[in-house]
Amino acid sequence: MNRPTLQQIxxxxxxxxxxxxQKAADRLSLSQPAVSLRLKEFESNIGGPLFERSGRKLYPTQRTRELLRGAHNVLDAVDQLSSTASTNIAGVLKVGxxxxxAMAxxxxxxxxxxxxxxxxxxxxxxxxxxxxxxxxQNSRLDLAFLVEPHEIEGFTYVYLGLQPTAWVASTSFDLSGVVTPNTLxxxxxxxxxxxxIGYRQVVRWFASDGLNPAQLDICSSVAIQAKLIEAGTGVGIMPVPMIEEAVTAGRLRILETFPPVQPVAIFLVHRSDGLTAAGRALVECVNETLIEMQFLV
Structure with missing residues:
Protein backbone atom coordinates (compact mmCIF):
# COMPACT_ATOMS: atom_id res chain seq x y z
CA MET A 1 0.00 0.00 0.00
CA ASN A 2 1.43 3.38 -1.06
CA ARG A 3 1.29 6.53 1.02
CA PRO A 4 -1.35 9.03 -0.25
CA THR A 5 0.02 12.22 -1.80
CA LEU A 6 -1.04 15.73 -0.82
CA GLN A 7 -2.73 16.11 -4.22
CA GLN A 8 -4.80 12.96 -3.60
CA ILE A 9 -5.79 14.17 -0.13
CA GLN A 22 -16.72 18.76 -10.81
CA LYS A 23 -17.05 21.24 -7.92
CA ALA A 24 -13.81 19.89 -6.44
CA ALA A 25 -12.14 20.33 -9.85
CA ASP A 26 -13.34 23.94 -10.01
CA ARG A 27 -12.08 24.60 -6.48
CA LEU A 28 -8.65 23.16 -7.31
CA SER A 29 -8.47 24.70 -10.81
CA LEU A 30 -8.13 21.23 -12.33
CA SER A 31 -10.02 19.26 -14.95
CA GLN A 32 -12.69 16.80 -13.81
CA PRO A 33 -10.71 13.79 -15.18
CA ALA A 34 -7.63 14.89 -13.22
CA VAL A 35 -9.57 14.94 -9.94
CA SER A 36 -11.21 11.60 -10.75
CA LEU A 37 -7.78 10.05 -11.32
CA ARG A 38 -6.49 11.39 -7.99
CA LEU A 39 -9.56 10.00 -6.23
CA LYS A 40 -9.03 6.62 -7.83
CA GLU A 41 -5.37 6.61 -6.73
CA PHE A 42 -6.37 7.72 -3.22
CA GLU A 43 -8.93 4.91 -2.93
CA SER A 44 -6.29 2.44 -4.11
CA ASN A 45 -3.81 3.70 -1.50
CA ILE A 46 -6.41 3.70 1.29
CA GLY A 47 -7.71 0.30 0.28
CA GLY A 48 -11.40 0.66 -0.44
CA PRO A 49 -14.15 2.81 -1.99
CA LEU A 50 -14.88 6.13 -0.35
CA PHE A 51 -18.13 7.12 -2.05
CA GLU A 52 -21.38 5.51 -3.03
CA ARG A 53 -22.76 6.76 -6.32
CA SER A 54 -26.38 7.38 -7.23
CA GLY A 55 -26.61 8.91 -10.68
CA ARG A 56 -24.38 11.96 -10.60
CA LYS A 57 -24.48 12.31 -6.84
CA LEU A 58 -21.80 11.08 -4.46
CA TYR A 59 -22.55 9.91 -0.94
CA PRO A 60 -19.70 9.47 1.57
CA THR A 61 -19.26 6.08 3.21
CA GLN A 62 -18.78 5.74 6.95
CA ARG A 63 -15.06 5.38 6.34
CA THR A 64 -15.04 8.61 4.34
CA ARG A 65 -16.52 10.50 7.26
CA GLU A 66 -13.84 9.07 9.51
CA LEU A 67 -11.05 10.05 7.12
CA LEU A 68 -12.39 13.51 6.42
CA ARG A 69 -11.28 14.98 9.75
CA GLY A 70 -7.76 13.64 9.26
CA ALA A 71 -7.61 15.07 5.75
CA HIS A 72 -8.76 18.44 7.10
CA ASN A 73 -5.99 18.39 9.72
CA VAL A 74 -3.37 17.58 7.06
CA LEU A 75 -4.46 20.45 4.82
CA ASP A 76 -4.60 22.85 7.78
CA ALA A 77 -1.03 21.89 8.69
CA VAL A 78 0.13 22.50 5.11
CA ASP A 79 -1.57 25.92 5.08
CA GLN A 80 0.14 26.85 8.34
CA LEU A 81 3.49 25.69 6.98
CA SER A 82 3.00 27.76 3.81
CA SER A 83 2.03 30.79 5.88
CA THR A 84 5.16 30.44 8.01
CA ALA A 85 7.34 30.07 4.93
CA SER A 86 5.74 33.12 3.32
CA THR A 87 6.73 35.37 6.21
CA ASN A 88 10.40 34.46 5.60
CA ILE A 89 10.39 35.68 1.99
CA ALA A 90 11.10 39.39 1.81
CA GLY A 91 12.77 42.07 -0.21
CA VAL A 92 12.41 44.35 -3.22
CA LEU A 93 11.54 42.66 -6.51
CA LYS A 94 12.07 44.55 -9.77
CA VAL A 95 9.68 43.19 -12.36
CA GLY A 96 8.49 44.20 -15.82
CA ALA A 102 -0.70 44.30 -16.92
CA MET A 103 -3.85 46.35 -17.61
CA ALA A 104 -5.97 43.21 -17.47
CA GLN A 137 19.18 42.50 -20.26
CA ASN A 138 21.01 45.24 -18.29
CA SER A 139 19.94 43.65 -14.96
CA ARG A 140 17.74 46.61 -14.04
CA LEU A 141 14.91 44.08 -13.71
CA ASP A 142 14.87 40.70 -11.96
CA LEU A 143 12.24 39.14 -14.24
CA ALA A 144 9.55 40.14 -16.69
CA PHE A 145 6.29 38.95 -18.22
CA LEU A 146 6.49 39.75 -21.91
CA VAL A 147 4.56 39.30 -25.16
CA GLU A 148 6.42 37.50 -27.95
CA PRO A 149 9.91 38.39 -26.56
CA HIS A 150 13.11 38.09 -28.57
CA GLU A 151 15.23 35.16 -27.46
CA ILE A 152 18.61 36.18 -26.06
CA GLU A 153 21.38 33.91 -24.82
CA GLY A 154 21.63 33.67 -21.05
CA PHE A 155 17.90 34.01 -20.42
CA THR A 156 15.22 31.42 -19.73
CA TYR A 157 11.84 31.73 -21.44
CA VAL A 158 8.86 30.02 -19.81
CA TYR A 159 5.73 29.85 -21.97
CA LEU A 160 2.62 30.75 -19.96
CA GLY A 161 -0.10 30.68 -22.60
CA LEU A 162 -1.80 32.65 -25.36
CA GLN A 163 -3.45 36.04 -24.88
CA PRO A 164 -6.32 36.59 -27.35
CA THR A 165 -6.24 39.79 -29.40
CA ALA A 166 -8.75 41.35 -31.79
CA TRP A 167 -9.62 44.40 -33.85
CA VAL A 168 -11.80 46.68 -31.72
CA ALA A 169 -13.72 49.85 -32.44
CA SER A 170 -16.01 52.31 -30.71
CA THR A 171 -19.66 51.38 -31.01
CA SER A 172 -20.06 54.68 -32.86
CA PHE A 173 -18.46 53.05 -35.91
CA ASP A 174 -20.79 51.26 -38.33
CA LEU A 175 -18.67 48.13 -38.82
CA SER A 176 -21.13 45.26 -38.88
CA GLY A 177 -20.53 41.89 -40.50
CA VAL A 178 -17.13 40.46 -41.39
CA VAL A 179 -14.42 43.13 -41.59
CA THR A 180 -11.51 42.68 -44.04
CA PRO A 181 -8.31 44.68 -44.66
CA ASN A 182 -10.10 46.41 -47.53
CA THR A 183 -12.87 47.49 -45.10
CA LEU A 184 -10.40 49.21 -42.75
CA ILE A 197 4.14 43.12 -31.49
CA GLY A 198 1.05 45.36 -31.75
CA TYR A 199 2.54 47.24 -34.71
CA ARG A 200 3.60 44.01 -36.41
CA GLN A 201 0.10 42.57 -35.99
CA VAL A 202 -1.45 45.57 -37.76
CA VAL A 203 1.07 45.56 -40.63
CA ARG A 204 0.83 41.79 -41.18
CA TRP A 205 -2.97 41.82 -41.11
CA PHE A 206 -3.18 44.42 -43.88
CA ALA A 207 -0.33 42.76 -45.80
CA SER A 208 -2.40 39.55 -45.96
CA ASP A 209 -4.48 41.40 -48.60
CA GLY A 210 -1.58 43.30 -50.12
CA LEU A 211 -2.58 46.57 -48.44
CA ASN A 212 -1.23 49.26 -46.13
CA PRO A 213 -3.44 51.39 -43.86
CA ALA A 214 -3.92 54.84 -45.38
CA GLN A 215 -4.10 56.60 -42.00
CA LEU A 216 -1.90 55.23 -39.23
CA ASP A 217 -1.45 56.99 -35.87
CA ILE A 218 1.25 55.74 -33.49
CA CYS A 219 0.79 55.63 -29.70
CA SER A 220 3.45 54.33 -27.29
CA SER A 221 0.93 53.57 -24.52
CA VAL A 222 -1.47 50.65 -24.85
CA ALA A 223 -3.74 52.20 -22.21
CA ILE A 224 -4.00 55.50 -24.11
CA GLN A 225 -4.43 53.59 -27.34
CA ALA A 226 -7.53 51.96 -25.83
CA LYS A 227 -8.85 55.36 -24.71
CA LEU A 228 -8.40 56.81 -28.20
CA ILE A 229 -10.20 53.86 -29.78
CA GLU A 230 -13.03 54.14 -27.26
CA ALA A 231 -13.37 57.85 -28.08
CA GLY A 232 -13.83 56.99 -31.75
CA THR A 233 -10.49 58.44 -32.91
CA GLY A 234 -9.73 55.26 -34.82
CA VAL A 235 -9.70 51.47 -34.58
CA GLY A 236 -6.94 49.12 -33.48
CA ILE A 237 -5.84 45.68 -32.36
CA MET A 238 -6.06 45.22 -28.58
CA PRO A 239 -5.66 42.41 -26.00
CA VAL A 240 -9.17 41.04 -25.49
CA PRO A 241 -8.94 40.59 -21.66
CA MET A 242 -7.91 44.23 -21.32
CA ILE A 243 -11.01 45.64 -23.04
CA GLU A 244 -13.65 43.16 -21.86
CA GLU A 245 -15.13 45.64 -19.36
CA ALA A 246 -15.55 48.31 -22.06
CA VAL A 247 -17.10 45.73 -24.40
CA THR A 248 -19.56 44.60 -21.71
CA ALA A 249 -20.46 48.24 -20.99
CA GLY A 250 -21.14 48.83 -24.69
CA ARG A 251 -18.34 51.34 -25.24
CA LEU A 252 -16.24 49.10 -27.50
CA ARG A 253 -17.06 46.37 -29.99
CA ILE A 254 -14.88 43.41 -30.94
CA LEU A 255 -14.94 43.19 -34.73
CA GLU A 256 -15.46 39.96 -36.61
CA THR A 257 -12.56 39.94 -39.06
CA PHE A 258 -11.09 37.92 -41.90
CA PRO A 259 -8.38 36.96 -41.56
CA PRO A 260 -8.81 36.56 -37.80
CA VAL A 261 -6.25 38.19 -35.51
CA GLN A 262 -3.97 35.59 -34.01
CA PRO A 263 -3.40 35.40 -30.23
CA VAL A 264 0.01 36.32 -28.85
CA ALA A 265 2.20 34.25 -26.54
CA ILE A 266 2.99 35.40 -22.99
CA PHE A 267 6.35 34.40 -21.52
CA LEU A 268 8.04 34.65 -18.16
CA VAL A 269 11.62 35.77 -18.83
CA HIS A 270 14.50 35.66 -16.34
CA ARG A 271 18.22 35.07 -16.28
CA SER A 272 19.21 31.44 -16.69
CA ASP A 273 20.98 31.39 -13.31
CA GLY A 274 17.52 31.14 -11.72
CA LEU A 275 15.01 33.10 -9.70
CA THR A 276 15.24 34.36 -6.14
CA ALA A 277 12.73 33.15 -3.55
CA ALA A 278 10.84 36.41 -4.03
CA GLY A 279 10.81 35.87 -7.78
CA ARG A 280 9.45 32.35 -7.40
CA ALA A 281 6.77 33.68 -5.04
CA LEU A 282 5.64 36.25 -7.62
CA VAL A 283 5.54 33.63 -10.38
CA GLU A 284 3.36 31.47 -8.12
CA CYS A 285 0.96 34.40 -7.62
CA VAL A 286 0.87 35.13 -11.36
CA ASN A 287 0.09 31.52 -12.27
CA GLU A 288 -2.64 31.22 -9.63
CA THR A 289 -4.23 34.50 -10.73
CA LEU A 290 -4.22 33.56 -14.43
CA ILE A 291 -5.89 30.23 -13.63
CA GLU A 292 -8.47 31.95 -11.45
CA MET A 293 -9.24 34.53 -14.15
CA GLN A 294 -9.14 31.96 -16.97
CA PHE A 295 -7.02 34.64 -18.61
CA LEU A 296 -4.98 32.69 -21.14
CA VAL A 297 -6.15 30.31 -23.85
Missing amino acids: EAFFWTATLGSV FAEGF CLPRIIERLHKTYPDIHPELTVATSSSIEPAL ARIRIIANQPGT
Whole structure:
Protein backbone atom coordinates (compact mmCIF):
# COMPACT_ATOMS: atom_id res chain seq x y z
CA MET A 1 0.00 0.00 0.00
CA ASN A 2 1.43 3.38 -1.06
CA ARG A 3 1.29 6.53 1.02
CA PRO A 4 -1.35 9.03 -0.25
CA THR A 5 0.02 12.22 -1.80
CA LEU A 6 -1.04 15.73 -0.82
CA GLN A 7 -2.73 16.11 -4.22
CA GLN A 8 -4.80 12.96 -3.60
CA ILE A 9 -5.79 14.17 -0.13
CA GLU A 10 -6.90 17.53 -1.57
CA ALA A 11 -9.00 15.81 -4.23
CA PHE A 12 -10.62 13.59 -1.59
CA PHE A 13 -11.27 16.41 0.89
CA TRP A 14 -12.89 18.80 -1.58
CA THR A 15 -14.93 16.10 -3.30
CA ALA A 16 -16.26 14.92 0.07
CA THR A 17 -16.84 18.49 1.27
CA LEU A 18 -18.52 19.80 -1.89
CA GLY A 19 -20.24 16.54 -2.84
CA SER A 20 -19.14 16.70 -6.46
CA VAL A 21 -16.04 15.83 -8.46
CA GLN A 22 -16.72 18.76 -10.81
CA LYS A 23 -17.05 21.24 -7.92
CA ALA A 24 -13.81 19.89 -6.44
CA ALA A 25 -12.14 20.33 -9.85
CA ASP A 26 -13.34 23.94 -10.01
CA ARG A 27 -12.08 24.60 -6.48
CA LEU A 28 -8.65 23.16 -7.31
CA SER A 29 -8.47 24.70 -10.81
CA LEU A 30 -8.13 21.23 -12.33
CA SER A 31 -10.02 19.26 -14.95
CA GLN A 32 -12.69 16.80 -13.81
CA PRO A 33 -10.71 13.79 -15.18
CA ALA A 34 -7.63 14.89 -13.22
CA VAL A 35 -9.57 14.94 -9.94
CA SER A 36 -11.21 11.60 -10.75
CA LEU A 37 -7.78 10.05 -11.32
CA ARG A 38 -6.49 11.39 -7.99
CA LEU A 39 -9.56 10.00 -6.23
CA LYS A 40 -9.03 6.62 -7.83
CA GLU A 41 -5.37 6.61 -6.73
CA PHE A 42 -6.37 7.72 -3.22
CA GLU A 43 -8.93 4.91 -2.93
CA SER A 44 -6.29 2.44 -4.11
CA ASN A 45 -3.81 3.70 -1.50
CA ILE A 46 -6.41 3.70 1.29
CA GLY A 47 -7.71 0.30 0.28
CA GLY A 48 -11.40 0.66 -0.44
CA PRO A 49 -14.15 2.81 -1.99
CA LEU A 50 -14.88 6.13 -0.35
CA PHE A 51 -18.13 7.12 -2.05
CA GLU A 52 -21.38 5.51 -3.03
CA ARG A 53 -22.76 6.76 -6.32
CA SER A 54 -26.38 7.38 -7.23
CA GLY A 55 -26.61 8.91 -10.68
CA ARG A 56 -24.38 11.96 -10.60
CA LYS A 57 -24.48 12.31 -6.84
CA LEU A 58 -21.80 11.08 -4.46
CA TYR A 59 -22.55 9.91 -0.94
CA PRO A 60 -19.70 9.47 1.57
CA THR A 61 -19.26 6.08 3.21
CA GLN A 62 -18.78 5.74 6.95
CA ARG A 63 -15.06 5.38 6.34
CA THR A 64 -15.04 8.61 4.34
CA ARG A 65 -16.52 10.50 7.26
CA GLU A 66 -13.84 9.07 9.51
CA LEU A 67 -11.05 10.05 7.12
CA LEU A 68 -12.39 13.51 6.42
CA ARG A 69 -11.28 14.98 9.75
CA GLY A 70 -7.76 13.64 9.26
CA ALA A 71 -7.61 15.07 5.75
CA HIS A 72 -8.76 18.44 7.10
CA ASN A 73 -5.99 18.39 9.72
CA VAL A 74 -3.37 17.58 7.06
CA LEU A 75 -4.46 20.45 4.82
CA ASP A 76 -4.60 22.85 7.78
CA ALA A 77 -1.03 21.89 8.69
CA VAL A 78 0.13 22.50 5.11
CA ASP A 79 -1.57 25.92 5.08
CA GLN A 80 0.14 26.85 8.34
CA LEU A 81 3.49 25.69 6.98
CA SER A 82 3.00 27.76 3.81
CA SER A 83 2.03 30.79 5.88
CA THR A 84 5.16 30.44 8.01
CA ALA A 85 7.34 30.07 4.93
CA SER A 86 5.74 33.12 3.32
CA THR A 87 6.73 35.37 6.21
CA ASN A 88 10.40 34.46 5.60
CA ILE A 89 10.39 35.68 1.99
CA ALA A 90 11.10 39.39 1.81
CA GLY A 91 12.77 42.07 -0.21
CA VAL A 92 12.41 44.35 -3.22
CA LEU A 93 11.54 42.66 -6.51
CA LYS A 94 12.07 44.55 -9.77
CA VAL A 95 9.68 43.19 -12.36
CA GLY A 96 8.49 44.20 -15.82
CA PHE A 97 5.03 43.66 -17.28
CA ALA A 98 3.88 44.07 -20.85
CA GLU A 99 1.32 46.87 -20.64
CA GLY A 100 -1.70 45.13 -22.20
CA PHE A 101 -1.13 42.10 -20.00
CA ALA A 102 -0.70 44.30 -16.92
CA MET A 103 -3.85 46.35 -17.61
CA ALA A 104 -5.97 43.21 -17.47
CA CYS A 105 -4.55 41.30 -14.52
CA LEU A 106 -1.82 43.16 -12.60
CA PRO A 107 -4.07 44.54 -9.80
CA ARG A 108 -5.23 41.03 -8.89
CA ILE A 109 -1.70 39.64 -9.09
CA ILE A 110 -0.35 42.30 -6.72
CA GLU A 111 -3.30 41.86 -4.36
CA ARG A 112 -2.53 38.15 -4.13
CA LEU A 113 1.20 38.84 -3.67
CA HIS A 114 0.58 41.29 -0.80
CA LYS A 115 -1.81 38.91 0.90
CA THR A 116 0.43 35.85 0.61
CA TYR A 117 3.89 37.46 0.84
CA PRO A 118 3.44 40.79 2.67
CA ASP A 119 7.19 41.45 2.94
CA ILE A 120 7.85 41.36 -0.80
CA HIS A 121 7.81 44.87 -2.27
CA PRO A 122 7.52 45.01 -6.07
CA GLU A 123 9.00 47.79 -8.17
CA LEU A 124 6.95 47.64 -11.36
CA THR A 125 7.95 48.65 -14.86
CA VAL A 126 4.96 48.62 -17.20
CA ALA A 127 5.57 49.28 -20.90
CA THR A 128 5.67 47.52 -24.24
CA SER A 129 7.69 44.31 -24.29
CA SER A 130 10.27 45.81 -26.65
CA SER A 131 10.81 48.69 -24.18
CA ILE A 132 11.20 46.35 -21.21
CA GLU A 133 13.70 43.93 -22.78
CA PRO A 134 16.76 46.26 -22.55
CA ALA A 135 16.17 46.82 -18.82
CA LEU A 136 15.97 43.07 -18.31
CA GLN A 137 19.18 42.50 -20.26
CA ASN A 138 21.01 45.24 -18.29
CA SER A 139 19.94 43.65 -14.96
CA ARG A 140 17.74 46.61 -14.04
CA LEU A 141 14.91 44.08 -13.71
CA ASP A 142 14.87 40.70 -11.96
CA LEU A 143 12.24 39.14 -14.24
CA ALA A 144 9.55 40.14 -16.69
CA PHE A 145 6.29 38.95 -18.22
CA LEU A 146 6.49 39.75 -21.91
CA VAL A 147 4.56 39.30 -25.16
CA GLU A 148 6.42 37.50 -27.95
CA PRO A 149 9.91 38.39 -26.56
CA HIS A 150 13.11 38.09 -28.57
CA GLU A 151 15.23 35.16 -27.46
CA ILE A 152 18.61 36.18 -26.06
CA GLU A 153 21.38 33.91 -24.82
CA GLY A 154 21.63 33.67 -21.05
CA PHE A 155 17.90 34.01 -20.42
CA THR A 156 15.22 31.42 -19.73
CA TYR A 157 11.84 31.73 -21.44
CA VAL A 158 8.86 30.02 -19.81
CA TYR A 159 5.73 29.85 -21.97
CA LEU A 160 2.62 30.75 -19.96
CA GLY A 161 -0.10 30.68 -22.60
CA LEU A 162 -1.80 32.65 -25.36
CA GLN A 163 -3.45 36.04 -24.88
CA PRO A 164 -6.32 36.59 -27.35
CA THR A 165 -6.24 39.79 -29.40
CA ALA A 166 -8.75 41.35 -31.79
CA TRP A 167 -9.62 44.40 -33.85
CA VAL A 168 -11.80 46.68 -31.72
CA ALA A 169 -13.72 49.85 -32.44
CA SER A 170 -16.01 52.31 -30.71
CA THR A 171 -19.66 51.38 -31.01
CA SER A 172 -20.06 54.68 -32.86
CA PHE A 173 -18.46 53.05 -35.91
CA ASP A 174 -20.79 51.26 -38.33
CA LEU A 175 -18.67 48.13 -38.82
CA SER A 176 -21.13 45.26 -38.88
CA GLY A 177 -20.53 41.89 -40.50
CA VAL A 178 -17.13 40.46 -41.39
CA VAL A 179 -14.42 43.13 -41.59
CA THR A 180 -11.51 42.68 -44.04
CA PRO A 181 -8.31 44.68 -44.66
CA ASN A 182 -10.10 46.41 -47.53
CA THR A 183 -12.87 47.49 -45.10
CA LEU A 184 -10.40 49.21 -42.75
CA ALA A 185 -7.92 50.46 -45.37
CA ARG A 186 -9.40 54.01 -45.34
CA ILE A 187 -10.23 54.16 -41.63
CA ARG A 188 -7.76 55.69 -39.19
CA ILE A 189 -5.72 52.99 -37.41
CA ILE A 190 -4.14 53.48 -33.99
CA ALA A 191 -1.17 51.20 -33.25
CA ASN A 192 1.88 50.88 -31.04
CA GLN A 193 5.19 52.16 -32.31
CA PRO A 194 7.28 50.17 -34.86
CA GLY A 195 9.17 47.28 -33.28
CA THR A 196 6.28 46.20 -31.04
CA ILE A 197 4.14 43.12 -31.49
CA GLY A 198 1.05 45.36 -31.75
CA TYR A 199 2.54 47.24 -34.71
CA ARG A 200 3.60 44.01 -36.41
CA GLN A 201 0.10 42.57 -35.99
CA VAL A 202 -1.45 45.57 -37.76
CA VAL A 203 1.07 45.56 -40.63
CA ARG A 204 0.83 41.79 -41.18
CA TRP A 205 -2.97 41.82 -41.11
CA PHE A 206 -3.18 44.42 -43.88
CA ALA A 207 -0.33 42.76 -45.80
CA SER A 208 -2.40 39.55 -45.96
CA ASP A 209 -4.48 41.40 -48.60
CA GLY A 210 -1.58 43.30 -50.12
CA LEU A 211 -2.58 46.57 -48.44
CA ASN A 212 -1.23 49.26 -46.13
CA PRO A 213 -3.44 51.39 -43.86
CA ALA A 214 -3.92 54.84 -45.38
CA GLN A 215 -4.10 56.60 -42.00
CA LEU A 216 -1.90 55.23 -39.23
CA ASP A 217 -1.45 56.99 -35.87
CA ILE A 218 1.25 55.74 -33.49
CA CYS A 219 0.79 55.63 -29.70
CA SER A 220 3.45 54.33 -27.29
CA SER A 221 0.93 53.57 -24.52
CA VAL A 222 -1.47 50.65 -24.85
CA ALA A 223 -3.74 52.20 -22.21
CA ILE A 224 -4.00 55.50 -24.11
CA GLN A 225 -4.43 53.59 -27.34
CA ALA A 226 -7.53 51.96 -25.83
CA LYS A 227 -8.85 55.36 -24.71
CA LEU A 228 -8.40 56.81 -28.20
CA ILE A 229 -10.20 53.86 -29.78
CA GLU A 230 -13.03 54.14 -27.26
CA ALA A 231 -13.37 57.85 -28.08
CA GLY A 232 -13.83 56.99 -31.75
CA THR A 233 -10.49 58.44 -32.91
CA GLY A 234 -9.73 55.26 -34.82
CA VAL A 235 -9.70 51.47 -34.58
CA GLY A 236 -6.94 49.12 -33.48
CA ILE A 237 -5.84 45.68 -32.36
CA MET A 238 -6.06 45.22 -28.58
CA PRO A 239 -5.66 42.41 -26.00
CA VAL A 240 -9.17 41.04 -25.49
CA PRO A 241 -8.94 40.59 -21.66
CA MET A 242 -7.91 44.23 -21.32
CA ILE A 243 -11.01 45.64 -23.04
CA GLU A 244 -13.65 43.16 -21.86
CA GLU A 245 -15.13 45.64 -19.36
CA ALA A 246 -15.55 48.31 -22.06
CA VAL A 247 -17.10 45.73 -24.40
CA THR A 248 -19.56 44.60 -21.71
CA ALA A 249 -20.46 48.24 -20.99
CA GLY A 250 -21.14 48.83 -24.69
CA ARG A 251 -18.34 51.34 -25.24
CA LEU A 252 -16.24 49.10 -27.50
CA ARG A 253 -17.06 46.37 -29.99
CA ILE A 254 -14.88 43.41 -30.94
CA LEU A 255 -14.94 43.19 -34.73
CA GLU A 256 -15.46 39.96 -36.61
CA THR A 257 -12.56 39.94 -39.06
CA PHE A 258 -11.09 37.92 -41.90
CA PRO A 259 -8.38 36.96 -41.56
CA PRO A 260 -8.81 36.56 -37.80
CA VAL A 261 -6.25 38.19 -35.51
CA GLN A 262 -3.97 35.59 -34.01
CA PRO A 263 -3.40 35.40 -30.23
CA VAL A 264 0.01 36.32 -28.85
CA ALA A 265 2.20 34.25 -26.54
CA ILE A 266 2.99 35.40 -22.99
CA PHE A 267 6.35 34.40 -21.52
CA LEU A 268 8.04 34.65 -18.16
CA VAL A 269 11.62 35.77 -18.83
CA HIS A 270 14.50 35.66 -16.34
CA ARG A 271 18.22 35.07 -16.28
CA SER A 272 19.21 31.44 -16.69
CA ASP A 273 20.98 31.39 -13.31
CA GLY A 274 17.52 31.14 -11.72
CA LEU A 275 15.01 33.10 -9.70
CA THR A 276 15.24 34.36 -6.14
CA ALA A 277 12.73 33.15 -3.55
CA ALA A 278 10.84 36.41 -4.03
CA GLY A 279 10.81 35.87 -7.78
CA ARG A 280 9.45 32.35 -7.40
CA ALA A 281 6.77 33.68 -5.04
CA LEU A 282 5.64 36.25 -7.62
CA VAL A 283 5.54 33.63 -10.38
CA GLU A 284 3.36 31.47 -8.12
CA CYS A 285 0.96 34.40 -7.62
CA VAL A 286 0.87 35.13 -11.36
CA ASN A 287 0.09 31.52 -12.27
CA GLU A 288 -2.64 31.22 -9.63
CA THR A 289 -4.23 34.50 -10.73
CA LEU A 290 -4.22 33.56 -14.43
CA ILE A 291 -5.89 30.23 -13.63
CA GLU A 292 -8.47 31.95 -11.45
CA MET A 293 -9.24 34.53 -14.15
CA GLN A 294 -9.14 31.96 -16.97
CA PHE A 295 -7.02 34.64 -18.61
CA LEU A 296 -4.98 32.69 -21.14
CA VAL A 297 -6.15 30.31 -23.85
